[in-house]
Amino acid sequence: MGSSQGASAAAARASWAFAGGTGLALLAYCTGLPAVQLAVFVVISAGAIAAVVLGLRRYRLSPADARPWWYVVGAMSAFVVGSVLRQANPPGHQLTLAAFAPDLAVVPGYLLLLAGFGRLLARRRAAENDPARADAVLIGIGATLATWSLLIVPILAQAGDGAVLYVLGAAFPILDVVLLAMAAQLLFADGRREPVLWFVTFAAVSMLFGDLAFALRQIGRMPEAVTDLQIEVVFLAGFAAIGAAALHPSMVRLTIPHPAVLRRLGIGRVVGIAAVLLVPTVAASWVPPVNGADSLVRIGLTVILTVAILVRIVRAHDARIVAQQAAHEAELAERRRATHDPLTDLPNRELLTETLTRWSARAAADGAEISLLFLDLDRFKMVNDNWGHQVGDELLVAVAGRLSGMVRAEDLVCRIGGDEFVLALASHAPAKLAESLAARIVAEFARPFPLSVGDVVVTPSIGVVRAAGGTEALALLRDADIAMYQAKDAGRNSFALFDQKLRASTRHRVDLEQALRGALARGELSLHYQPIVDLQRGGLTGFEALLRWEHPVHGRVSPVDFIPIAEDTGLIVPIGDWILHEAAAQLQQWRQARPADAPELHVSVNVAVRQLRGDRLLDTVRRVLADTGLPASALWLEITESGAMEDLDSALATMRVLHGLGITICIDDFGTGYSSLSYLRMLPAEIVKIDRSFVQGMDEEDGDEAIVRTVVAMAHALGRRVVAEGVETEAQRDRLRALDCDLAQGYLFGAPRPPSADTAWLTLPTPAPVSAVSAAGAAHLPR
Structure with a gap:
């Protein structure tokens, strides 16, 4: 156990060291020196891919769990090819097919990433989590509204006859929005928010910002001082996050199923929902609509986003109510388990003691008596020895049912252990009811109990106690128990009434x-x-x-x-x-x-x-x-x-x-x-x-x-x-x-x-x- 934990801690440190090292490399990348930028690009790109392969080998995932990561490796390779082509063919003002070759090269990468994230969702069962899915949809709609207002509308307004090629560049942020929504669904699903989830989400955010920057630069909305190599920093940061995710030991838990669990809407999610509403709305208002169609799309997306947020809040409230009801039902079930016999579902000794204490106090106030019958089955052990404990349990259930049918609704029938039952009569019971009930039980038990092995006859020995209100529950049980043993000593299949002479006899017996x-x-x-x-x-x-x-x-x-x-x-x-x-x-x-x-x-x-x-x-x-x-x-x-x-x-x-x-x-x-x-x-x-x-x-x-x-x-x-x-x-x-x-x-x-x-x-x-x-x-x- 100790060596395993030590190895896991070492792997986690290696993951964070990789992230820190690539961060320093990115600082060097920002110096603007072409040779340094090229070296950093090669090291981080190749290092991130190698880190994923190394993580898969180190943690020995099953083929099904490893498949999403191999999709990610393929996607990263396609992105590296696209970056190389972009550096080899800087975009000009003329929109030719060669100028968009880098974008065409990364299309398979996006498809592989979508497939990989989809597999992760399926393995983790995060897609079944309604709150996580709702939050992902909110992020997707909000990001779509912001992307439409800040990027797609300007591209369409400026492209003219070359709109098809511009739209290809604008499609990547849309795909990034989908990836971000999937990453958010992974992050918000039930289970611990492991470091691997934050690394993956950071990578999705990096891709979105990187593609937005490239698209804005493409339509001339980025400062001339910002070069493609500098924008690559954002992509490289995403690469580094993927590599760190694969090296971290929590990556093995990314594919562990986590069934949906109802949770309350926490403060973190409330803040997130508010941000999803405000940020896209501010972004949309920052760029004025170019025409009526643009306004209609913005209004539609805003309405959809607002309705989705309201639905999310209402469902969270409903989930909270359901969770409270479930907790209340669980509490009641736990209370019932603590106060009822699991075999017969009769009240147990704890509930009997509580009830007797309450009834005795009420009887004391009314000047009434309280009555108790303590019943023990004669030679019950012979049933277990001859037919087994399963038949013995059948008999106990049958006895419980027969006794329950012989008392009034306000009375209490309990099983307090083994073959011992107690019948407590409510404080307003008639004076002789306890004795008459005991006699009826003795007579009724002459009728066989139909069990799986056939008809079985068992006789009862019953102790009856009638005491003044205010008598302690334990004293009532003790006296009824003494009377029950008196019935056994008298030959069984009978009942005995407790009195002071019997108490003295019992005291003498104890001595x-x-x-x-x-x-x-x-x-x-x-x-x-x-x-x-x-x-x-x-x-x-x-x-x-x-x-x-x-x-x-x-x-x-x-x-x-x-x-x-x-x-x-x-x-x-x-x-x-x-x-x-x-x-x-x-x-x-x-x-x-x-x-x-x-x-x-x-x-x-x-x-x-x-x-x-x-x-x-x-x-x-x-x-x-x-x-x-x-x-x-x-x-x-x-x-x-x-x-x-x-x-x-x-x-x-x-x-x-x-x-x-x-x-x-x-x-x-x-x-x-x-x-x-x-x-x-x-x-x-x-x-x-x-x-x-x-x-x-x-x-x-x-x-x-x-x-x-x-x-x-x-x-x-x-x-x-x-x-x-x-x-x-x-x-x-x-x-x-x-x-x-x-x-x-x-x-x-x-x-x-x-x-x-x-x-x-x-x-x-x-x-x-x-x-x-x-x-x-x-x-x-x-x-």
């Missing part, structure tokens, strides 16, 4: 979360072990490791309170690693303390959904088995039925690897979730655990015994064993035994207890009868 983050490091967590017994043969088979938390301030915290927090925050992952290692080490210690002929024991550890994702659980299990020496068959991992279904692909992959290691997989809380035979067949599980709620329900008249019987039969049909949880009475034990249930756990056999408690069961005879196990644990039943 527990903060305390839980350091509980493991502080040694506040421990494991209690509940025995699992063989119902049919009698005897202890193992234990379930259950997590307990003893907080120094809150005391014993229920697992029902802190386990969900650990799962939601991800703390369950490091805690789960610790549980695995602690339980395996404890069981191995007990196994080693048992008699040699005692049956093998196992320990069952609960695994959270988060632990099933990725390879961390697999690595932890391998490390635990290696560190403790516990056989893989002695480690049981319990995975809830609903947890396995939440991310089935990931869960299946992890469970299959664990099964391959020899770990026993248990499906926990079976019957509370999908309870599908096909799902049970799919999962690599050896144990099915019946939820305690069904065991407790067996005592009722129309209880759950039929469900338990069905689960046992289904599991046995698939070669799985069954564990019944929550067995507390002998009647339950006997019924389960009659139903051919394999294993059981519950307070009948022993409460969860720390490993430091009575370990009399370690020395029980083999196999230990169920009654003995019960007796060993009976002392630890809660009173």
Whole structure:
């Protein structure tokens, strides 16, 4: 980058050095010494042509971009030939064809220049720029009026029978006017006004003044002291400008397209337009009309020029209005992008916060309430995982449309992120409108959403908050969010109304979360072990490791309170690693303390959904088995039925690897979730655990015994064993035994207890009868 910029700067300096050097040479040319003038003429003419060729080679333009410059080289060569012929055949008073040979020689040069400038306009797309084109037309008309008044009329008045030859000389300034208009169009078009543009424009102006001088000299309106060689200075200055333009690095940008952009009429252009009107008018008034036709032409050109200027000003004003409108629309579009969700086009969190702040202030003044519904889609991740994010986006758009159709025109439906939507009800809403709307939404979402993959059903969890006016927007959102999570905890597909009790509960939850983050490091967590017994043969088979938390301030915290927090925050992952290692080490210690002929024991550890994702659980299990020496068959991992279904692909992959290691997989809380035979067949599980709620329900008249019987039969049909949880009475034990249930756990056999408690069961005879196990644990039943 640095070397490229350095080379560009050096090239720019070379261009200006060429311009400065030729300027000094032109000063020498004005001395009048024929030898010096001839030398300067040769050096500048040849140098300018060589500079163009050198610039084309240095900057390596494409053939299409280089073609206009080669036209310029051809034109300059023709002009050099014309100048040489002019010096060889000085014009006299007799108008012969030989006297006009120089003029005839430069005609191809003008045609080549017109072609070159036309190509430049096309490459730069400057011809598409209306303001630039209008300014060029103004300059052309003004220059035509001045040329007509100062040159053409005097030539026609003086020429007599030789008018045809005089008109040939007068035609060159007209061509120069066209070239100047084209150069002006290049200069005024959009894009930076690079040095190359000023050089080219200067060259066009030089040609116009040079040809005017020659034409005036031709009709005797130039002082006798002014020679053709002196007039050549103007042409040579134009030559030098072309050479400097080709050497300047900005020449490569002359052919870069610059699409038209609406711009305001700047002060520079206003001054230019005024000059275009005044200068030709003054020039025309300086030379009186020779006849009526001359007056008519002058009036016509003046009227055309005036009308063109007025049109230019009006169009500039219109362009300014259009530009202002475009800027306003762009500002509105930018504002909308900043305040609306790009996917659903619903208002976003920023606009919601602004609106709530305004509505809350108005409600405070009116003594009214403000209502908010915070909606989250249940298990939206499963949609993305199963069908991809494109279908997930389809669903979000469909949800946005359905919600928008359920509110009043004055209410607000927003998407504040992910699968979260907020419905804000205007402050004059009826008192119970929020609750009734939430109930309608829950009912309406039972209707499938038609998507590209088919009909998809998704359920909402909605938090509703009603607060007095003046409540801050962030507080409203926070409380509605809390209520939404309450609806999720209640089983999803429902709504919950925020109240102060819920706020206290949330505050307590936050306190527990903060305390839980350091509980493991502080040694506040421990494991209690509940025995699992063989119902049919009698005897202890193992234990379930259950997590307990003893907080120094809150005391014993229920697992029902802190386990969900650990799962939601991800703390369950490091805690789960610790549980695995602690339980395996404890069981191995007990196994080693048992008699040699005692049956093998196992320990069952609960695994959270988060632990099933990725390879961390697999690595932890391998490390635990290696560190403790516990056989893989002695480690049981319990995975809830609903947890396995939440991310089935990931869960299946992890469970299959664990099964391959020899770990026993248990499906926990079976019957509370999908309870599908096909799902049970799919999962690599050896144990099915019946939820305690069904065991407790067996005592009722129309209880759950039929469900338990069905689960046992289904599991046995698939070669799985069954564990019944929550067995507390002998009647339950006997019924389960009659139903051919394999294993059981519950307070009948022993409460969860720390490993430091009575370990009399370690020395029980083999196999230990169920009654003995019960007796060993009976002392630890809660009173």
